[in-house]
Amino acid sequence: MCLDALLVAAAARLTAAGSPSARLDAEVLLCHVLGVDRTWLYTWGDRAAEPAVIERFETLLARREAGEPVAYLTGEREFWGLRLATEPSTLIPRPDTETLVAAALEQATAATGRLLDLGTGTGAIALAFASERPEWTVLGVDLRPEAVALARRNAARLGITNAAFCQSDWFSVLATAERFALIVSNPPYLADDDPHLARGDVRFEPVTALVAGDDGLADLNYLVRTARGHLAASGWLLLEHGAEQGAAVRQALAEAGYQEVASRRDLAGHERVTLGAWPGR
Template sequence: MTTVAQLLAQSQPLLVGSDSPALDIELLLCHCLEKERSYLRAWPDATVPDLALQQFQTLLQRRIDGEPVAYLMGERGFWSLDLAVNASTLIPRPETELLVEVALGKVQEKPSATILDLGTGTGAIALSLAAERSDCAITACDIEAAAVALAESNRKKYALDNVELCQSDWFSALGQQRFDLIVSNPPYIDPDDIHLEQGDVRFEPRSALVAANKGLADIEHIISRAPAYLTEGAWLLFEHGYDQAAAVQSLLTEAGFTQIFTEQDLAGVDRVTGALGPWRSKTNG
């Protein structure tokens, strides 16, 4: 018979490759017990049922092998939502919440704004915006059908009917639509970045992580096509890598964007860059 306290004590030393072994183990055990983390504090002497113990041991070994906790649990909290995740998409990260925060600020004065989320993945950004602004019409697209299906499942969970999902290679399926705001957390990692062989990103889809031209290729593409999909006075916002702010600002300047700015995340890292878009007549996107 194994108690909660015994299992926690036995398991933590085994998880040497994690930055947060105690948290990882608590999350996995709560997942197997179908309990909140407060249960572990309140009932340390409770016996762990055999089925839950077997499930926990299986998940712990997978975590020891490096698999992300979010994939093991099948969900990740983001903004005010608990989102289903799987290996077809990136795992939503806390720093991306800055993009949601900045986006909300840009449409604060715009009732019934139209918003586009490019490369939506789990739907984290689009659904968070939709939950905060029920009056806004949000389109979210991704090139991967599996990602669109996952985002649609998350949308249905929260009945966010102001979000429309579609499969699209960036702007390719959007026709003549225009938007008051375009947001994107695109692939922005250099294919030669050594961090791709470390931590959770080893298990995430490479296509959602890396881009050519030192990680800037997809950002360049979006910047070049975005003006034809922006309404007059609309904004374009990106999440990008820690060292890419200057390059993204330069690309926006060259494309005719104005009022360019960069915001830092809670760690003090340049994380989101945006600009007021140049408006032009529709061209093929």
């Protein structure tokens, strides 16, 4: 069987299994097995598939049919043009979260500064920002030591030296007087009965990184209350949230004393990030 025929059959199987991106999934998995990029696959698709390749591909394909995320099967995901290692212990970086990176870059108008990324996971947000602002200092923190280790490996793999990572329960590791020009976070924001928890890739991701109390608003509200203690004068807090939570986050920021409160929409047009500036002391 040639590679093209193998892909056609695989895409049909994944379509039947309910994958919304069956052909792409099949191509990414086969490229992973072959150790090539998709351009090579398009050029040499008429080549015969070796038995060892078919066997490895079949194993991954069966796991994808069962719903496992492609990012966990290949161990990597592209985010902001960076290829990041992924593990089941952390959330998979998503295009929606690039909205948060873009919003942070908009506010990073000074030549230098400090950014804090809370709940950094793979380090995606911290590393994307650090790659665009090499003169800034970036700190990413996460409660899970395995996430911190993964973020550090991603930084080393990408050669990004202005981002550091450490274990912390939100702000617990920080000195009382420590201040940042920007604080960003993609915290848990799904309610425990959110139907998305039973769909797609989310079924395989760590629930502690997805679900928060108070209908998904508990962690967002906590960060609104506490981040101001670590923001520099006129510093910005930027929070990713669910598509229906923008109004609630704007209200929380305004009531807490933040100024210039606004929201940013993702590529699908949903309110995805809300930000506010803490006034000077």
